[in-house]
Amino acid sequence: AQKVTQAQTEISVVEKEDVTLDCVYETRDTTYYLFWYKQPPSGELVFLIRRNSFDEQNEISGRYSWNFQKSTSSFNFTITASQVVDSAVYFCALSEAQTTSGTYKYIFGTGTRLKVLA
Amino acid sequence: NAGVMQNPRHLVRRRGQEARLRCSPMKGHSHVYWYRQLPEEGLKFMVYLQKENIIDESGMPKERFSAEFPKEGPSILRIQQVVRGDSAAYFCASSSRGGVGPASNEKLFFGSGTQLSVL
Numbered sequence: 335a336q337k338v339t340q341a342q343t344e345i346s347v348v349e350k351e352d353v354t355l356d357c358v359y360e361t362r363d364t365t366y367y368l369f370w371y372k373q374p375p376s377g378e379l380v381f382l383i384r385r386n387s388f389d390e391q392n393e394i395s396g397r398y399s400w401n402f403q404k405s406t407s408s409f410n411f412t413i414t415a416s417q418v419v420d421s422a423v424y425f426c427a428l429s430e431a432q433t434t435s436g437t438y439k440y441i442f443g444t445g446t447r448l449k450v451l452a
Numbered sequence: 453n454a455g456v457m458q459n460p461r462h463l464v465r466r467r468g469q470e471a472r473l474r475c476s477p478m479k480g481h482s483h484v485y486w487y488r489q490l491p492e493e494g495l496k497f498m499v500y501l502q503k504e505n506i507i508d509e510s511g512m513p514k515e516r517f518s519a520e521f522p523k524e525g526p527s528i529l530r531i532q533q534v535v536r537g538d539s540a541a542y543f544c545a546s547s548s549r550g551g552v553g554p555a556s557n558e559k560l561f562f563g564s565g566t567q568l569s570v571l
Binding site for chain 1: 497545562563564567
């Protein structure tokens with residue numbers, strides 16, 4: 335069965351510190367997709383990144399970077415030089431094909447609340 | 453180019469009343485997902501629908517909850533005889549297809565959610 339674990343419930347850092355949010359997943363499929371979403375205080379979920387299981391290349395986008403390691407089933411997210419505006423809840427998600435319907439279901443972790451203090 | 457629209461944004465109901473939550477997917481999207489977020493908890497999958505079909509309702513409580521996505525009009529999540537434990541934020545997401553295959557750039561687009569408060 336699919337499962338996403340975000341063991342860090344809440345993290346507090348001081349502005350300009352680097353912070354890494356952990357995500358560990360479980361899946362039986364060899365083909366699957368991983369996502370990160372940001373939920374700022376306004377409530378709406380904002381897409382950050384999607385990664386395919388066959389592409390282990392790490393990605394950097396500005397101050398954001400993602401480290402995908404299939405060997406440890408992890409897809410960690412690092413924010414460099416954090417800013418107050420980064421304060422939000424961050425969700426990791428996994429999608430794999432449902433064998434019976436052939437469609438995809440998205441499973442989310444419980445989220446990590448990041449507080450960046452000025 | 454409107455995104456996923458959910459209404460109402462806030463809904464207050466008394467115990468025993470019915471709650472109807474609406475979700476209009478992004479234009480061109482025919483797949484809708486509903487999630488529930490309880491205070492200080494993550495997003496819990498409830499149901500996945502295509503037009504006129506329920507694809508996966510494994511996350512829906514067996515009683516009082518139902519969902520539909522008619523050929524015309526928005527998707528509706530209906531909660532009958534609400535109880536205080538139903539108080540939560542309900543999010544709808546849509547995608548243009550049910551798969552995220554390697555050739556696609558598929559992802560979920562979320563609405564702003566409906567905050568249901570049961571008094």
